[in-house]
Structures are given as structure tokens and as C-alpha cells.
Amino acid sequence: MWIGPPLYARVVRGAEESARRPTIREVAAVAGVSVSTAARAVNGKTTVDPELAAKVRGAVAMLGYRKQRAAGSLRGARSGTVGVIVDDVTNPFFATVLRGIENVARPRGVMTLSGSSDDRSADERSLVDAFLERGVEGLLIVPTGTDQSYLQPDLRSGTVAVFLDRPAKFLDADAIVSDNVTGMRAAVSHLVAGGHRRIGLIIADRPGIFTADERQRGYEEALHEHQLAIDPTLIGVTDLRGSDADAVTRQLLEGDEPPTALITAHNLITLGTLRGLQALERERDVALVAFDDLALAELVKPPLTVVKQDAYGLGRRGAELLLERLEGFSGPGRHLVLPTTLVARGSGEIPPPPR
Amino acid sequence: MWIGPPLYARVVRGAEESARRPTIREVAAVAGVSVSTAARAVNGKTTVDPELAAKVRGAVAMLGYRKQRAAGSLRGARSGTVGVIVDDVTNPFFATVLRGIENVARPRGVMTLSGSSDDRSADERSLVDAFLERGVEGLLIVPTGTDQSYLQPDLRSGTVAVFLDRPAKFLDADAIVSDNVTGMRAAVSHLVAGGHRRIGLIIADRPGIFTADERQRGYEEALHEHQLAIDPTLIGVTDLRGSDADAVTRQLLEGDEPPTALITAHNLITLGTLRGLQALERERDVALVAFDDLALAELVKPPLTVVKQDAYGLGRRGAELLLERLEGFSGPGRHLVLPTTLVARGSGEIPPPPR
């Protein structure tokens, strides 16, 4: 076998001082086998003479060889990456979704590229572009409100997409969501059972966002079911992130016929509402049921009654749906709905004032 | 120009029904230019006739072309990815670090592969392996305790690594950490100034973990400075995640000469300690200063006095250090220390009981 000068030089120098990474060709040269055999050994194929495989392992260790999957993926090998887009990793709900994905994907050799869209469609799209350029096999997306039909061509050419927490719009794809309507109905029913008739809802101003719409629908359906009127003065609307939930809460409680109980539609709103209640010193006489659990929920006074979502399960099951398709499943989009759980801790069991 | 049958067929069919992604070659064919020119246009090089560039853009749109960076990175083009390893994304501290990284890297065209090590060295290494196989240009790592010298060969061949929250061991590399010692000293001094003499510390059992060691050192130095003895019966040790901090706290407070104030060494411990204090109904008479802020810290009773770390800054500045090296900076490892801030909210201002 003839070894050209540059290769020869590298092999002789070993891994000492080069700026380049060693290649499979160099591994093969050092091990004294062909590139094919070196590649087979590196990839753990069983059809390799154990002695040669050992030589290859030795060469790999000596050179500090690392396979570059990018090269193989050009020839059709899997890239072993998926792209994940969440609203904001900094929100524990989405961090938990991400961890659920990772815990399913990683043991199967799939790593996650991730990014936060901050619920902006433009950011969602630029993240999708960036991920696809980088060869992800699939996408797990918490979609923004608008429209996901832009993914159609990519789905046709083999990319797989699964939508988390909210379904895609104008696109047939797998989706996995929480049972927002039932969760919200449970919150309302719990308060009604506790004697409340004036139940306020504090929700973010996100028309078109699935979770917001569904939760509002659950609220209205439950009121209807309990023969209670939908009173717009009981519904407080915050900005997208719920950063003014504090003020909105106070306003709601300072109305003429204020609610005796409140429901907050997501975890960031809950923070503001708690602040508002504490500022008014009303946290012990206004009932509160919060959508989403919080780390300190049991430790505030009174402890927070919540509707828990299975954020981790959203990630896990979503990743499973994706991996099934990467391993060959094809068929129309599947829609999974994960149950929510009402956890009574105290704040939701405050009775209405006697009248 | 001769177009072979398969290419021709694809072009004629358009993006309709293929399972393959369109290539730059097809874009070039449709636009009626050479591959070189198509590539130049796609990459936004200015040395392209505007008319041809427009044709190329048209072909790109028509075919739904997406560049495969993997191919280019084989020829030396940048991969536009970095790998991030944190302890656990589910911990808001690390999620914020990750977001800080993303917010610096993404505008510069660099996407993040990420994973949680759960503070296990084996997981750290397998994540590093997985990321390097996938062609990351650099690594941002919250290292586990052991030893990072295994990265030496990769650093020599051009990989860049920056260590976050804790420095690397046995490896010369950039690192950015919080000022744990000063933060802990501030906590102790604050309590001493409030009249406390018996100040307990609840810390995780992580010998060799930089943050734990430094915080314990800060605690001991500050006691020394204030002429207070280091009393082992005032130091409670929890497991790695602080999941038994509840029990450890109660034990500490039920000793013969219990502390009148407590310091918790990280956010997960704080949750357990608060639970322990509430169970004993002592949260209003034992002072508490917590390392790390928490979402509901202002809303518990009494509101939590904390030593805040700049988690976001850790991510941002860490990413900046990394990008500087990717853009050519070389030199010995730099070490940055970010200040911490004591935020007095109530729990840390509880006076010791009169004696």
C-alpha cells in the first residue's frame, strides 16, 4: 500500500501538533487495514476479524480519532440530530418538555438542537431554517399561532415534524397536547363545588394560540354547564407573558361585583396574580386555582391549588412519536392528548365570603 | 450543458413528489447557471450578477432548496453549531445559562446542541463525544467534578471549550464562574450584622465540585473573620440534589444548640429547607439566606433573602468568550468571575431570639 507524503507525515507525527483532526484514512493506515475495514470496525459492525478490530481500536485511541458524521450523512447515514423549538427554555414548563425529549432521544443516539422562539413566528421559521440546514432528521416544535404550512415541502422530502403543546395549523402532522379544556373545566367545577358563583379568569391576550383558546373555552363551557353566566367583567386579559397580571388582578378585584375566586391560565400569570393578591392582602380570602404547577407552590400561603400539566410527558411522548417515524412509521398525523390533574393544596379551597 | 436523465427528471417534476431534497446542482440547472454561481448566490456573495442572483433565488424558491451545511463543512466551512452541557436544564439556573448562550450565539449564526449531564462524568464525556462527532465548533460545559484533561487532544486540533459555573480541572481553558466566596461571605456578614452568632450552613455533599467547595470556603472564611468558631454541628450535608434538605434542616434545628440562622447553598436545597422550616413552623423565627434566586422568592412568607447569581450573564459572557476564539483569538485560558448580589427581602432579617 502506498501512503502519500502528507498522510505519511501525519501518521509519523501522530496526534502531536496538528491542527487537523485525524481521519478514517489515517486510522486505517496506522492499523494497517483498508478504509472499509477501519470504518466497519469504528461503526461496530460485527463482520470484522476481532484481531483487526483491535488494531483499529488501538489506532483510534492513539490518534484521538473522532468520526465526522457530517461526511457519512452525505452518503445517507443518519445525522443523529433533531431540532427542538420551544417558546422559552427559561420557563420551567418548556425546560421540562425539553428534558423529556432529551431523555428519550439521547439513549437512541439522537441529540437535540434547540432554540426559543419567544412565540414569534419569524423566530420559529428562522430556527426551522437553521436546523434543517444543519441536517436535523426531525423537528419538535411548540408552534406559534400563525401557520405551519411552510413546512409542507420539507415534510414531503422526508423531514419529520411533531408539534408539542399546540397543534400545527394548516399542516397534517403529529401533535401532542394537554387536555386544556378538561383541565380548565376541573378548575371551574372545583370552585363551583366550593360554593363560588363569581369565578374570574385571568388569561393572556393571545387570540389564535391554541392553549389560550382552549382554556378559555373550557372556562366558558364549565360555567355554562353549571348554569352560570359568562360575565366579561370577570375575565382579565394580560399581555402575552402575563407581566401585567398583577395589575389586571387588582383591577378585577376592585370592580363593583368582584369575583370570589380566580383561575390563572398559565404559570407566568400566576406569579403576577399572587403578587396582586398579596399587595391587596386578599390571598387568604380570594380562592385561586392556577394552571401549571410551580416549584414553590406548596410553600406559599395558602399553598397553591393547581391544574398540573404533564410537561415531561409532552416531551417524552412527542419524542417517541418522532422516533417512530424516523424508524419507518408513516401515516397521517396522530393527535395525542395528555390528561391534566387538579391538585388541591389550599388556595382553591377558600370558601366565598358569606353574603 | 448536458443534463443527465435523473437530474432532468427531477427538474421537470419540480419539487412535487420526490423523497430527496433538491441540491445546489438542481438549483443551478433550473437557474441556468453553473454550480459555482448558484453557490455564490445562495451564500449571498456580492460578486454575482444581480440578474443571475435573481434567477438563482427563483430556482431556490421553486425547488424549496435548503443548503446542506454538512457538505460544506467537509470542505472547511463552519458548521455553525456549538455543544452545551449543563447539569440539568430543568433547573432554572441552568436553563437561564442556556438561554444566555443562545441569545449571543444565535444572532451570529451559531446554533446550540445541548444536553444535561446530571453531574455524571460519564454523561459529560458521552455528550462531548456525541457533540464532536456532530461537528460542533466549540463546547460550553458546566463540568462535573472529575477531570477534563480528556479534552486536550481535541483542543489541540482546533476545538474550543469554555467552562461555565465551574472551571475545568487539569485543562487550560476559558472559564467563567460566579463569585461564590464573596457571595457566601456577604450572606454570613449580613446575618452577623443582624445579631446572629450561630449560623448554620446547609450544603450538598459534593466534595470536588467547585461551587460547593467555594461556598463552604466563603462560609468558613467569613466566620473566621467575624471571630466565630466553625462548628460542625451547624453544618448540614444533603445529597447531591438536596432532596433530603428538609430532613437535614429539621435535624439541625432540633440539636442541642441549634443555629438561629441558616444559609442554603443552592436553589434545590432551599426548597427542602423551606419545607422543613414550615413543617416545624419555624419560618418566622429562624433567619434564612438562600444562594440563588427563585421564581416565587418574593411571595413566600417571609419573603426570601437571597444571594443572586447572574446565570444569564454566565451564559452570555461564556458564549462571547467562545465566539471570540472561533473568530481567531488564541491565548491562554481566561478566567472571569461574575459578582453576586445579596437581596434582602425579609427572611434574612429575622433577628436571633433574645437570650
Next chain:
DNA sequence: CTGAAAGCGCTTACAG
């Protein structure tokens, strides 16, 4: 400003 050609590091049939 444009195009033909080489080559990055792998994987993958194919022949032995």
C-alpha cells in the same frame, strides 16, 4: 463576474 474540476471524510454497494 463566471464555470469546470478537485476534493472534504465518510458510507456503500460490489467484487473477491
Next chain:
DNA sequence: CTGAAAGCGCTTACAG
């Protein structure tokens, strides 16, 4: 079980 060779989709000198 092994090896020689082709080729994935780009980028990059190089020649015009």
C-alpha cells in the same frame, strides 16, 4: 471477512 472505488453535496482555488 476484506479492499478498491464511486459518490454524497457542497466549497474552494484556479483559469478565464
